[in-house]
Amino acid sequence: MSYSSDVKNELARLEGQKPCCEKAELLGVLRMSGALVLRGKNIGIHFSTENAALARRVLQVLKSNYQVRTEVVITRSRRLKKNNRYQVEVLPDSRVADALRELQILPSEEDVKRSNLLGKVCCRKAFLRGVFMAGGSVSRPSGDYHMEIVTETEELARLVLKVMHGFSLSARMTDRKKDYIVYLKDGDHIITFLSIIGAHQALLEFENVRIVKEMRNNVNRRVNCETANLNKVIRASVLQVACIRYLQERGCYELLTDKLKEAAELRLLHPDISLNDLVEFTEGKVGKSGLNHRLKKIQQLAVDKGMDISEYD
Known part of the structure; x- marks a missing residue:
């Protein structure tokens, strides 16, 4: 089971929601994945999902x-995984239109008296929960961080984007073929x-x-940094020893001053340290610089005596 499925199953089992929040959540679900069914003068609702808990x-x-x-109605998907598909049907009836008007899915004859289902903070949270359950996904935190909500209409995508921005979320919107994605x-x-x-359970898993x-x-960054520093120390030491040997082999070592000879002998005695x-x-006689x-x-x-140090770069 995917991480997205785990999140949706947890959300679908939440209890103790207020009626206003339940309606706001239902609005999100139906706006994302619901369809109207016309039979004569009556209207019904069709909703389909592979998630039994959401159904x-x-x-x-x-x-x-x-x-x-x-x-x-439970059917068998024809796709490769052949999962069950759960179809929730609200049978056409005159009372369905009233419900759709309250959910603001159908236009009301008295717009002034319509209640705003997204007027409360708790209801806006419930709305986001609904749209996520119906058309959202989130990648496992072990990979790249990515959460998206896919809609077929730009209007709904912009509404979701607006609600998310209201919670100070850095959501963005893009389009992919015929879909609109808020991510x-x-x-x-x-x-x-x-x-x-x-x-909240999914949140704890994500955070852990x-x-x-x-x-x-x-x-890994610290190890890489230390490895790079160690390689730098080794290259510098190898070059310094090679330069000293070069001067010795060509009889130029005696040209060095006493202080330079002390430094050279110190490096030859300790060729593998920083x-x-x-x-x-040096027992405090000379500093690092x-x-x-x-x-x-x-x-x-x-170098002045002809040594090529390019191979040590």
């Missing part, structure tokens, strides 16, 4: 808030979104995996 949720909210007749790519904002819609992932990345560690063997300056002068003298 039960829609059926429960419909029955507890509206006097409508419902049926559930988040920031880990912190995805966690905030999961909290807003009530997916993210913490482990970031710790692993930090360790400059910081090498300074400790001074020792580095002397070794640079030895290197320059070797």
